[in-house]
Amino acid sequence: MSGGAGAAGGDDPACNLDDEYSTTPEAREDDGGGDIVNDAAENSLSGVWEHSARASGAGADGTWIFEFSRPLQTGDPQDAQFASGSTAHVALAYFDPTEGPEGWSDAGHLQSAYNGWIEVTLE
Numbered sequence: 829m830s831g832g833a834g835a836a837g838g839d840d841p842a843c844n845l846d847d848e849y850s851t852t853p854e855a856r857e858d859d860g861g862g863d864i865v866n867d868a869a870e871n872s873l874s875g876v877w878e879h880s881a882r883a884s885g886a887g888a889d890g891t892w893i894f895e896f897s898r899p900l901q902t903g904d905p906q907d908a909q910f911a912s913g914s915t916a917h918v919a920l921a922y923f924d925p926t927e928g929p930e931g932w933s934d935a936g937h938l939q940s941a942y943n944g945w946i947e948v949t950l951e
Contacts, residue, residue, distance in 0.1 A: 833872035870904035917945035
């Protein structure tokens with residue numbers, strides 16, 4: 829589990845599961861407008877991820893699974909406020925961990941934004 833209410837100021841240094849907002853799929857901003865602590869940020873966003881073939885070793889075919897949660901209503905004016913049963917549009921970005929020891933490149937920062945918003949139904 830990463831992120832959650834313990835990430836001070838909306839910034840999650842452990843895995844960068846930051847409280848961010850976006851007005852288009854291509855543009856995103858940290859809550860508060862930058863990579864600095866924003867004491868007013870509400871960051872209860874938490875998540876887990878897994879790969880269906882992780883036990884098979886690096887490069888194995890499989891599917892990435894992402895699960896995120898946060899309260900429907902956060903009280904933070906920069907957050908979208910949701911209702912159960914409604915839909916929301918999200919964009920997902922993650923770094924491909926198989927790129928190599930040189931580190932991650934912009935090309936390896938995989939983004940669903942390349943294909944537009946992902947529509948999800950909230951429960």
